[in-house]
Every structure is written in C-alpha cells, then in structure tokens.
Amino acid sequence: MTGAFSLFARNRLALAGGILLTLVVLLALSAPLLPLADPDVTNTSQRFLPPFSEGALLGTDHLGRDLLSRLLWGTRLSLAVGFAAAVIAAGIGAAIGVIAGFYGGRLDNVIMRGVDMLMAFPYILLALAIVAALGPGLLNALIAVAAVNVPFFARNIRGITVGLAHKEFVDAARLAGLSRPQIILTEILPNVLPVIVIAMSTTIGWMILETAGLSFLGLGSQPPQADLGSMLGEARAALISHPHTSVVPGVMILVIVMSINLLGDGIRDALDPRLKSGALSRPMAATRLARSSTPPEQKLPGVLAIEGLETEFHVGQRRLRAVGGVDLAVKPGECLGIIGESGSGKSVTALSVTGLVASPPGVITGGAVRYQGEDLIGAPYSRLRAVRGREIAYIFQDPLATLHPLYRVGDQLIEAIQAHQKVDAKTARARAVALLRDVRIPNPESRIANYPHEMSGGMRQRVGIAMALANDPEVIIADEPTTALDVTVQAQILSLLDDLRRSRDLAIVFITHDFGVVAQLCDRVAVMYAGKVVEEGPTDAVLAAPRHPYTARLIACVPELGGGRRRLEAIPGLPPAVDRLPEGCAFADRCTKTRESCRAGPIPLTQEGARAVRCLYPETQAAREVAE
Amino acid sequence: MGGYILRRLVSAVPVLLGITVIVFLIMALIPGDPATAILGSYATPENVARINRELGLDEPLWRQYVIWLGNLLQGDFGQSFALNRPVLDEVMERFGATLILAGTSFVLCSVLGVIAGTISAANQYGWADKAITFTVLLGISIPSFFLGMMMILLFAVQLRWFPVSGMWPIYGARDAAALASHLAMPALALAVVATGVIARLSRSALLEVLRQDFIRTARAKGVHERSVIWRHALRAAMVSILPVLGIQAGFVLSGAVYIEIVFQWPGIGRMLVDAILRRDILLVQGGVIVVAACYVLFNIAVDVAQSLLDPRIRT
Numbered sequence: 049m050t051g052a053f054s055l056f057a058r059n060r061l062a063l064a065g066g067i068l069l070t071l072v073v074l075l076a077l078s079a080p081l082l083p084l085a086d087p088d089v090t091n092t093s094q095r096f097l098p099p100f101s102e103g104a105l106l107g108t109d110h111l112g113r114d115l116l117s118r119l120l121w122g123t124r125l126s127l128a129v130g131f132a133a134a135v136i137a138a139g140i141g142a143a144i145g146v147i148a149g150f151y152g153g154r155l156d157n158v159i160m161r162g163v164d165m166l167m168a169f170p171y172i173l174l175a176l177a178i179v180a181a182l183g184p185g186l187l188n189a190l191i192a193v194a195a196v197n198v199p200f201f202a203r204n205i206r207g208i209t210v211g212l213a214h215k216e217f218v219d220a221a222r223l224a225g226l227s228r229p230q231i232i233l234t235e236i237l238p239n240v241l242p243v244i245v246i247a248m249s250t251t252i253g254w255m256i257l258e259t260a261g262l263s264f265l266g267l268g269s270q271p272p273q274a275d276l277g278s279m280l281g282e283a284r285a286a287l288i289s290h291p292h293t294s295v296v297p298g299v300m301i302l303v304i305v306m307s308i309n310l311l312g313d314g315i316r317d318a319l320d321p322r323l324k325s326g327a328l329s330r331p332m333a334a335t336r337l338a339r340s341s342t343p344p345e346q347k348l349p350g351v352l353a354i355e356g357l358e359t360e361f362h363v364g365q366r367r368l369r370a371v372g373g374v375d376l377a378v379k380p381g382e383c384l385g386i387i388g389e390s391g392s393g394k395s396v397t398a399l400s401v402t403g404l405v406a407s408p409p410g411v412i413t414g415g416a417v418r419y420q421g422e423d424l425i426g427a428p429y430s431r432l433r434a435v436r437g438r439e440i441a442y443i444f445q446d447p448l449a450t451l452h453p454l455y456r457v458g459d460q461l462i463e464a465i466q467a468h469q470k471v472d473a474k475t476a477r478a479r480a481v482a483l484l485r486d487v488r489i490p491n492p493e494s495r496i497a498n499y500p501h502e503m504s505g506g507m508r509q510r511v512g513i514a515m516a517l518a519n520d521p522e523v524i525i526a527d528e529p530t531t532a533l534d535v536t537v538q539a540q541i542l543s544l545l546d547d548l549r550r551s552r553d554l555a556i557v558f559i560t561h562d563f564g565v566v567a568q569l570c571d572r573v574a575v576m577y578a579g580k581v582v583e584e585g586p587t588d589a590v591l592a593a594p595r596h597p598y599t600a601r602l603i604a605c606v607p608e609l610g611g612g613r614r615r616l617e618a619i620p621g622l623p624p625a626v627d628r629l630p631e632g633c634a635f636a637d638r639c640t641k642t643r644e645s646c647r648a649g650p651i652p653l654t655q656e657g658a659r660a661v662r663c664l665y666p667e668t669q670a671a672r673e674v675a676e
Numbered sequence: 677m678g679g680y681i682l683r684r685l686v687s688a689v690p691v692l693l694g695i696t697v698i699v700f701l702i703m704a705l706i707p708g709d710p711a712t713a714i715l716g717s718y719a720t721p722e723n724v725a726r727i728n729r730e731l732g733l734d735e736p737l738w739r740q741y742v743i744w745l746g747n748l749l750q751g752d753f754g755q756s757f758a759l760n761r762p763v764l765d766e767v768m769e770r771f772g773a774t775l776i777l778a779g780t781s782f783v784l785c786s787v788l789g790v791i792a793g794t795i796s797a798a799n800q801y802g803w804a805d806k807a808i809t810f811t812v813l814l815g816i817s818i819p820s821f822f823l824g825m826m827m828i829l830l831f832a833v834q835l836r837w838f839p840v841s842g843m844w845p846i847y848g849a850r851d852a853a854a855l856a857s858h859l860a861m862p863a864l865a866l867a868v869v870a871t872g873v874i875a876r877l878s879r880s881a882l883l884e885v886l887r888q889d890f891i892r893t894a895r896a897k898g899v900h901e902r903s904v905i906w907r908h909a910l911r912a913a914m915v916s917i918l919p920v921l922g923i924q925a926g927f928v929l930s931g932a933v934y935i936e937i938v939f940q941w942p943g944i945g946r947m948l949v950d951a952i953l954r955r956d957i958l959l960v961q962g963g964v965i966v967v968a969a970c971y972v973l974f975n976i977a978v979d980v981a982q983s984l985l986d987p988r989i990r991t
Contacts, residue, residue, distance in 0.1 A: 165694030170971050172930035172945075173964045174698075180952045180960040181705045257819055261934055264821050265949050280822060284938070287825055288833055288840075298822035306817035313813075330800040330886045333901040404896055406887065429901070437898035444896075449889040454911050454986060464897045499987045515897065 062314020068307040072300075076124040085114035087121040088272040096290045109279075109293045110286055118274055119296055125275040127304070129190050130256030136194040137255070138248045141201025146240060148202070149209025150232055160206065166199040175258070179267045186259075186275065189268035193258045197251060204247055208240050249315060253308035260301055276301050334403035334429050335359075336411045343416035343423065350377035351555050352401070352440070352523045357415035357425075359393075359400045361626075362408065368626045370396040372579035373415065375653070376557075380522065383549055383556040385570030385587065387563065387602070391623060393579035394559045398525045400425075402436045419523070438468040441516035443526040447508035451500040457511045458496030464518040483514040487544060506537035513544065517552075525557045530565060542569050563606050567591055575599045578623050578634035585659030595659065595666040598635045633663070641665060680983055684976045695968045696748065700741050703961055753962035758954045763962035767944065771966060773843055774943035776855075778925075778932045780863040785870035785928065786921055790910070792871070793878025793917075798905045800883065808875065815872035820931045824865040824938035831861060841940035862939040866931050870924040877920050881913040888912070915986050922978035926971055 085104075091112035099107040099115075106115040148159040166174065178192040212218060213236070221231045262268040263277030274282070276297045283293035346353055359371040371393045378384040386394045399405045401417050402424060417424045419439060424432065444450040452460055461480035465471065471479070477496070484492035487510040500508055509529060516524050526545065530538040546569055549556050558570055566573050566587055574584040575596065583596040594600040601619045621638040624630060632647035633639070639646070645664055653662045728734045732743055747754075753763035796808040832840040838861050844850050845858075885891065886909050894908045895901075933945030940946075944963050951959040983989050 161690075161694070165691060165698060168691050168695060168972050168975075169698075169964075169968050170926035170929040172933050173948075173968055176933070176948050176952060177699060177702045177960065177964050180948075180955075180957060181702045183955075184953065253817070260819060261821065264819075264934065265937060267949065267952060280819075280825075284825060287828065291829055294822075294825050298819070298825065301822060302818050305819070306813065309813060309817050330797060330883050331891075333895065333904070399892075402896070404892055406892075433898050433900065435898070436896055442893075442896040444889065444893060446889070450893045452890045452894070452908055452912070453988065454915070463899060467898045467900070501988050515893075518897075 059314045059317060061310050062317070065307040065310025065314065068303065069311060072123065072304055072307065073127065075120060076127055079117075079120040079124050082120070084117035084120065087113060087117040087274070089113065096286070096293070099292055099296075106296050107292055109283065110290075115293065115296050118279060119276075119300060122274050122276045122279050122297060123300055123304070125186075125269065125273070126256055126260055126277065126301070129186060129259045129275060130252060133190050133194040133197070133255040133259060134248050134252040136190075137197035137251075138201050138244050140194070141198040142205045142240065142244050144198065144202040145205030145207075146209050146232055146236055149206040150213050150228070150236060152210070152213070156206070159202070163199045163202050166196075167203070171196045171258075172261075175262065176267075179262065184267045184270065186263070186269040186273070189259055189262040192262065193255055196258070197255065200251070201244070201247060205240055205244065208243055209236060212236055212239055246315065246319070249308075250312040253305045253312065256308070257301070257305055276304075329408050331406035331408070334432050335400065335405040335407040337403075337426055338411050338413050339426065340414065343414075343425075346416070346418050346421060348375060348377035350379045350382075351420055352557070353377040353416075353418045354397065354401065355416045355418065357397060357400055357417060358413045359396050359405055360411050360413050362411050366627050368409075369629060370410075370579055370626055371400065372629065374576070374579070374581055376574055376581065376584075378523065378555045378557055380555050381549065381553045382572070383546075383558055383570045385566040385573040386557065386559045386576060387561060387566055387573060388576035389561060389623060391626070392576040393626075394576050395527050397576070398442075398527050398557060398559055401525065402440055402442075403432050404436075404442070434468070437464060437516075437521065438519045439521055440523045440525065441519070441521040443509075443512050443516045443524060443529045445528040446532045447505070447512045448500060448532075451508060451511065453500055455499075456496070457498055457500060457503070457508075461496070461511070461515055461518060464515045468519045479518075480514075483517060484511070486517065486548075487511075487514045488540075489514075505533050506540065509533060509537075509541055510544070513541070513548075517548065520552070521554070523555045523557065525559070527559045528561070529558075531560070531562075538565070545569065563591065563603060575602070578629060579626060580634065580662065581653060581660075582635070582662045583660065584653075589659060593667075595661040596635075596663045597639050597641065597667060600667050601638075677983075681976075681980055684979055688972050688976055691972055692969055695972070696745055696965060697741070699961055699964055699968075700744060703957060704737065706957065748965070753965075754958035756951075756956055756959040758951070758956040759959070763958050764966075766947065766959065767962045767966050770942065770944040770947045770963075771970075773941060774929075774932055774936070774945060774967075776843075777859065777862055777866065777935065777941055777943055778928050780859055781866040781870070781932070782925055782928050784863060785867040785874055785924065788867070789871040789874025789924075790878045790914075790917060792875040794882055794905065794910055794913075796875065796879040797882035797886065797909075805879075808879075812872040812875045815868045816876075818868065819934075820865055820869055821934040821938050823868055824862065824935055827861050827865055828938070841938075843942055862935045862941055865938070866928060866935045869931060870928050873927070874917070874920065874924055878913065878917050881916045882909055884916075885909045885912045911985075915982070918978060918982050918985065922975045925974055925978075929967060929971060 091108070094104070094108050094112040095110060097104050097108040097112075099105070101107055104114050104116065106119060109115055109118065144159060144163075148156040175192040175196045178195055179188055182188040182191065218231060218235050221235050226234070259268060260275065260277030260280070263275050264281040266278070266281055269275045269278045271278070271282070279297035280294060280301070283297065287294050343355065346355065348355060354374055354376045357371055357374045358369070361368040361370055374393070374397050376384065376386070376397070386397065388394045396405055396410070400412055403412070405412070412425055415425065419435060424435060427435075451457065458477065458480050461483060462473070462476040465476045465479055481492045481496055484495060489495050489507060489510050495503075495507070500511070503511070509532075512529065529545075530541050533541065542565065545556065545558075548554060558565070560566060570587050572585065573587045573590050574581045575590070575598065576582065577598050583590060583594065583599045590599065591603065594603055605618060619638055624634050624637065630636065630647065632649055633642075633651050636642045636646045643665070651662050651664060653660050725734070732740055735743070751764055753767070755761070756763050756766055759766055792808050792812070796805045799805045828840055831837045839845065839858055843855070843858050845854050848854065882905075890912070891904060891908055894904045899908070932943060933949065935941065936943040936945040937949065944967060948960055948963045951963070
C-alpha cells in the first residue's frame with residue numbers, strides 16, 4: 049500500500065490534478081462566504097461587461113449578472129449534482145449487482161438481461177427519454193444521468209460479487225448460519241466497497257459532463273438558477289459577439305473534468321501492480337546494450353562464438369544477473385546442447401545472440417557474440433535484422449504462443465521468406481509449400497491455408513521449424529522446441545532436426561533440460577547453472593563421467609528405462625537468486641562436498657583436453673564408483 | 677459465416693423488443709391524462725371515457741403495449757402534433773443528416789484513435805507518446821459542445837475557413853464540396869472525445885500484445901520493426917480494440933445531440949431536444965426507438981467484423 053502511495057505521489061500529473069480539484073471544490077464550498085455579488089440580480093445597464101471590469105472581475109453576462117459569482121455558484125451546483133448522480137448510480141447499481149451476483153440463477157438472468165437492454169441504448173437516448181417523460185428540470189436531469197449509469201455499476205459489481213460468492217469465507221459464513229442478507233452486509237459488501245469507490249471516482253467526471261450537457265440543452269437547471277452547463281447554453285446566443293461569457297463556464301468544466309481524470313488515472317495506475325513491476329512496458333526492437341569494456345579478440349573457433357556474455361535484468365533498483373560471463377561456440381554441422389534448470393540463463397543466453405531479450409528490463413552488459421568473426425553485440429538494428437532469420441534462426445518452445453494466432457501459417461512462412469529475399473508472392477508461396485514438405489507435413493498445399501489453432505502441437509512445431517529454415521540459415525537456435533510435445537512427436541521432431549543438420553551442414557544450438565534429448569542429438573553439451581557454464585565437453589564423455597557435482601546430481605535425477613529400481617536423487621535446495629549470487633561457487637549451498645575454498649572467490653572454467661569444468665574438486669571416476 | 681450473421685441477427689430480436697418495452701414503460705410514466713389534454717379541463721366524464729376508449733387507454737397496460745408494438749411493426753409511429761406529419765417520415769429525414777455527421781465522425785475517431793494509440797505504444801515514454809497522451813487527456817476532458825463553440829470562434833469567425841453552422845449553404849449549390857465544408861467542424865468536434873478514448877485503449881492493447889511470444893517470433897524472423905508493430909501487433913490488438921469501437925459508436929451518436937445544437941445541424945438530436953421542450957412525446961418515442969435499433973444493428977456488424985478478424989471465434 050505504501051508502494052502504491054509513493055507511486056501515486058511520484059505521478060506529478062495526478063498530484064497536480066488532485067491539487068487543482070481541491071482548489072475548485074474549496075472555492076465552490078466557500079461561495080456563500082466570499083464577498084460576491086448576488087448571482088441572480090440582473091442589471092441591464094451593465095450587460096456584457098468585459099473581464100477585469102471594475103466590480104466584475106470576470107465581467108457580466110447578457111442580463112448584467114456578475115459572471116464570477118455565477119461561475120462559483122454554478123460550479124457548486126454542477127459539482128453537487130454530478131457527485132449526487134454518481135452516488136445514486138453507484139448505490140443502486142451496486143445493490144442490483146450484488147443481489148444478481150450473490151443470488152445467481154434465474155434472478156441473475158432476468159436482472160442481467162434487463163441491464164443488457166439498457167446498455168443497448170446510446171446513453172443519451174435513454175437520458176432524453178427519461179427527461180421527456182419527467183419534464184425538464186435539474187432534479188430530473190440528475191435522475192436521468194444516474195439512471196443511465198446504473199447498468200455500468202450493476203454489471204461491474206455483479207462480476208466481482210460472482211467471484212466472491214464462492215470464496216471460502218462466504219461458505220464459512222453460510223455454514224455459521226448467517227442469513228443471505230446478513231452475508232451480503234457483513235462479508236460481500238466490505239469486499240466490493242473499494243471497487244465501488246474506484247469505479248465512482250473514475251465516472252464522476254462523466255456524470256458532471258453529462259448533467260452539464262443536459263443543462264446545456266436546456267433540459268436541466270432552469271433559469272434563474274444556473275449550473276455550468278446552462279450558463280454555457282445561455283451564453284451560446286452571444287458566442288460571437290461576447291465570447292467571454294461562453295469561455296468562462298466552458299473552461300471551468302474543462303478544468304474540473306480534467307483534474308478528476310488526472311486524479312482517477314493516478315489512482316488507477318497506483319493500484320495496478322503491473323505498472324510497478326514494469327510489466328506494461330514495451331520491449332524494444334533490440335535488447336539494450338550497456339557494455340563498459342570493448343570485448344577482446346575472438347578466441348573460440350566456430351561459426352558462432354559467444355564469449356564472456358553478460359546479460360542482466362534491471363528491475364527498479366535491482367540488478368538480476370541472468371547470464372554471468374558465458375563462453376560457448378558451435379561449428380557448422382555441429383549440434384551443441386545447453387542444459388540446465390529453468391532460470392539457469394540458457395534461454396537468455398540464446399536470445400542475447402541477436403538481441404531478442406525483452407528490453408526493458410533486459411540489458412546486455414558485457415561480452416561478445418561473434419558470427420563468422422563479426423560481433424553482433426553492438427551491431428546496428430539494421431544489421432541485427434538482416435542476421436535474424438537469415439543467418440541465425442530460432443525455433444521456440446510453444447508454437448501455439450509463438451505463431452501469430454490471426455495469420456495463416458502459409459502467410460507467416462511467406463513473410464519469413466520475403467523478409468530477406470526479394471521474391472514475388474507466387475514464388476514465395478511455392479517455397480512455403482516446399483518448406484512444409486521438407487518438414488514432412490502431409491498435404492502441404494492445403495495445410496498452408498490453416499491457422500495455427502487448426503493444427504496439432506507437433507504440426508505447429510514443424511511449421512516453426514519450417515519458418516526457421518525459410519532462408520537457409522547457418523545457425524539454428526532451438527529453445528526447448530520439444531518440451532510441449534508428447535514423446536513420440538518429440539522423437540520425430542528430433543530426428544527431423546538431426547537430418548536437416550546433416551543434409552544442410554547446419555550448426556544447431558539446442559537448449560533443453562532433458563538429458564535424454566541431449567544424448568540423442570548433441571555432439572557436445574554445456575551445463576549451465578546460475579548464469580554460468582559449469583561443465584562442457586563431448587556428450588558421451590560428460591554423460592558417462594560427469595566432472596561437476598551439479599552435472600552428476602542432474603544426471604542422477606534422470607530415471608532410466610529398464611534401469612531397475614533406483615533411488616532418484618532430487619537435488620536439495622534451490623538455485624541462488626540471481627540478484628544475490630555468491631562470490632564463489634553458486635552451487636556450494638547445495639553441494640555435498642563444499643569446502644572453505646569453494647566460497648572464497650570466483651572459480652575459473654578449467655580446460656582439460658576436450659572437456660572443461662568449473663569446480664575446484666571435480667568428480668573422479670574413483671569417487672563415483674565409491675559413491676555408487 | 678452466413679450462419680453466424682443469421683444467428684446474431686436472430687439474437688438481436690429480444691434486444692430490440694426489450695428496447696420497445698423500456699421506451700413504452702418510460703412513456704407510460706408520463707403524468708397527466710391525454711383525454712383531459714385533448715378536451716380541456718371542462719370535459720365531462722362521459723367524453724373523457726369516450727376518448728379513452730377511442731385511444732385504447734382503458735385497456736390494460738400489456739394490451740396497450742401489444743397494440744402499440746403492432747402499429748410500430750407496420751411502420752405507424754403515430755403523428756407528431758407539433759409538426760403535423762407522421763413521426764416516421766420526420767425521424768427518417770432527420771436521421772439521414774445525423775448518420776452523415778456521426779458516420780464521418782466515427783470513421784475519423786476510429787482511424788485517428790487507432791493510429792495515435794499505436795504510435796504512442798510504439799514510442800512508449802518517448803516524446804511522441806507524451807505529446808499524444810497529453811492531447812488525449814485534454815480531448816477526453818473537454819465537453820464537446822464547448823469545443824464546438826470554440827472551434828466556431830476560431831475557424832469560422834476568426835480564420836473564416838468554414839461556415840459557422842448548418843448543413844447546406846443558404847444560397848448556392850448543394851454539392852459534395854458544400855457539404856464537406858459544412859461537415860468538417862462538427863464532425864471533428866464530435867470525434868475528439870471518442871478519438872481520445874480509442875487512442876488510450878489502443879495504446880494499452882498494443883502494449884499488452886507487444887509482450888507476447890509471437891511478437892518475439894516476428895522479430896526473430898527478421899521482420900522489420902515497422903511491420904512488427906503495424907502488421908503483427910496491431911492486428912492482434914484489434915481483437916480487443918474492435919468491441920470498444922462499437923461502444924464508442926454509441927458515444928458518437930450521443931454526442932451528436934450536442935454538436936447538432938451547437939452547429940445547427942438538422943439531425944435527429946436537435947429534433948429530439950426540440951420535441952422534448954414542446955412535449956411532442958410521440959416524436960421523442962419514435963426517434964429514440966429508431967436510433968436505438970440502428971445502434972443494435974451496428975453492434976451486430978461490429979461482431980461480424982470481429983469474427984472476420986479472429987478466425988478462432990468463427991464457427
């Protein structure tokens with residue numbers, strides 16, 4: 049709550065709105081106390097005095113009445129009527145909504161049908177019909193405006209009540225023997241009250257506008273009594289000759305409604321948790337870059353070489369280090385697996401390659417990503433765009449979410465082709481069909497017209513793969529492409545990827561948390577933990593004899609088919625939070641053989657032949673046998 | 677598709693009936709006695725009873741409704757006593773002028789609102805976003821009738837770009853150019869509030885969509901950012917923008933009442949206000965029913981557009 053308040057106070061516009069509104073309300077309230085002329089005394093010899101005349105600060109109107117006085121009295125009336133209409137509408141609407149939502153069933157049905165009917169009117173028609181029946185007059189205008197807004201409240205409050213009516217505390221009250229009206233008063237009402245107040249605060253500006261509107265039409269307040277709307281309505285006849293009589297009340301309405309809107313927006317924003325977390329900010333076309341030092345020369349061989357990559361998430365004052373200095377490389381025709389738990393930084397590493405990490409909050413703070421020797425980090429957007437999909441393509445996890453739901457899969461494929469190749473629609477279409485055939489989709493000519501939701505999960509992922517292949521890229525980064533699929537489909541997709549890699553000499557970076565998948569597809573594997581590579585080497589060697597304790601424990605978690613009954617060892621504890629990474633080994637807290645030196649300082653990745661491990665006391669074959 | 681449209685049309689029937697019930701009940705609230713109004717306060721009880729029988733006022737309320745509804749369905753909306761002509765003729769003539777005004781305004785606010793909201797979202801927290809957000813705030817806070825008056829002062833009186841009011845020139849040709857110059861100011865004044873509301877909603881709908889996975893996919897394909905925003909994101913955001921366009925159409929129709937008064941536009945809003953002040957109840961009744969029915973049909977059109985846009989709800 050204090051967070052919400054400080055967010056509100058920081059919103060200077062909302063604060064300004066609040067101050068302005070307070071001022072107007074205070075002025076209106078003090079109208080009887082101020083030394084003002086009588087608002088209704090006419091003086092035809094003093095007609096249309098301009099503003100700043102003696103004795104009439106804002107001038108006089110067509111009957112010689114003091115405009116300042118009329119303005120303050122009129123404001124008083126407009127505020128009062130608008131506020132009263134809001135309270136009445138909210139009260140009646142909330143009562144209807146609570147009853148409909150709480151009792152449910154046929155009563156709810158009948159009430160909500162009625163509400164729907166009322167909402168089928170453009171609001172003013174209903175208001176006009178009511179005023180037509182009751183006759184013009186301020187009170188009748190108030191009734192009309194309130195009545196027109198009842199459905200809005202009824203519908204909102206009903207929705208919330210329906211949600212509350214099945215909560216545990218309501219059931220408890222029911223079991224305690226409370227009657228339904230009692231439950232409504234003691235359990236439901238306190239919970240919907242804040243919603244009613246917020247809805248009221250956001251609509252009160254409308255109510256003031258609407259009553260002013262009816263008065264403007266001559267259907268609200270009747271002379272000599274005047275609210276802001278009727279002042280404006282009366283002044284309209286002299287608009288061209290004496291505009292100040294129109295401007296004065298008009299500006300006042302504008303000021304009131306605007307300050308209420310500012311305030312309402314401020315309240316709404318302050319109560320919206322998504323704004324605080326930054327979840328509503330738009331991710332930019334490429335990840336933000338804040339690299340302090342220039343990266344050193346390329347050391348690792350390969351078509352794609354990630355060196356010392358650091359990617360952080362900046363949320364408020366917190367710095368979450370998702371990737372903390374990762375080195376990886378992949379050669380043409382090679383498949384590199386990256387394995388790790390969720391949150392280990394493997395996906396962020398992959399997305400950082402072409403600047404696809406959502407930003408804000410993502411920031412690349414260091415390192416280099418070299419594609420054929422060229423550093424992509426820091427490359428201009430136009431270059432990144434040329435690389436994306438053309439040189440380095442992605443396959444993502446859940447193709448229902450990653451394909452556009454409203455375009456046909458064929459159009460999405462054609463778009464991928466035309467993003468990089470200047471070909472006409474007909475050629476692009478033929479190629480799209482060929483791509484679908486390449487990924488073994490049956491009847492590609494008809495499938496091309498499908499929407500994603502019309503396909504099965506496996507078919508959608510094939511489309512995802514076809515899209516990645518559209519421009520014959522050199523590197524494919526597959527981010528858990530089989531996680532959402534069942535096992536048989538997974539096997540088909542894996543063998544498809546394997547074939548494609550061999551036939552097209554693709555370099556594949558395959559991200560997964562599944563050792564089985566790694567064993568099936570990958571030549572080499574890198575194990576990531578808390579944003580760092582902790583072990584790397586040829587897949588067979590790593591699987592047969594893991595060196596890092598984390599890798600060993602991770603492999604021990606995998607159940608083996610036909611491996612007999614064996615205790616599956618879950619790893620105790622959780623990975624460290626990425627904003628509080630320890631100085632030394634990040635796995636130390638969960639490791640069984642931690643020593644003093646493990647926590648002393650950063651531990652380097654030690655290379656030994658084809659393998660590398662980030663551990664001071666790596667597992668040895670002998671130790672493993674003892675352990676088993 | 678045809679089946680879908682048909683189903684939506686059928687589902688509108690109870691709503692239309694509901695509208696007639698509500699209007700009938702509101703009119704039944706009117707205090708006073710038509711017979712006395714016709715005969716004067718010295719009428720004999722026999723004469724009052726005769727008039728009541730002739731008008732069907734001695735029947736129970738529900739029978740009165742059925743008879744009245746039957747007349748409506750045959751196009752008989754009664755006679756306007758003030759204008760001395762059939763209500764339906766007057767309503768249709770005026771409604772045409774309103775449709776020109778409100779239709780133009782609706783197109784204006786939809787196009788401008790969606791474009792402004794999209795630009796705003798694409799440049800979130802940038803100067804364009806701030807400028808649009810501030811303009812929108814001003815736009816949704818200013819009463820349209822006051823804005824209209826100020827526009828008359830500036831554009832018609834001071835700059836003399838447009839005529840002050842009316843739909844046609846008093847002398848001269850009634851051609852498209854004349855109509856356009858008369859239409860420009862009222863249509864714009866009427867569109868301002870709805871533009872603001874639509875811009876706000878479009879902005880937040882787009883920001884919501886821009887964080888979705890398929891936007892990342894589009895970027896990963898190497899699609900140009902311009903196309904990411906205007907093709908991928910906007911198309912998906914339209915799914916939540918369209919229903920609001922339907923609601924805003926109602927607000928444009930409502931606002932037309934004020935604008936017609938300010939700009940002396942010979943539309944149905946002005947007719948309704950005049951009729952209320954003259955207590956020409958049948959004319960009010962007819963006008964309200966025709967406009968409300970039109971609005972219901974328009975919202976069906978919006979639903980159909982929605983189903984064209986989103987293949988997932990097309991069944």
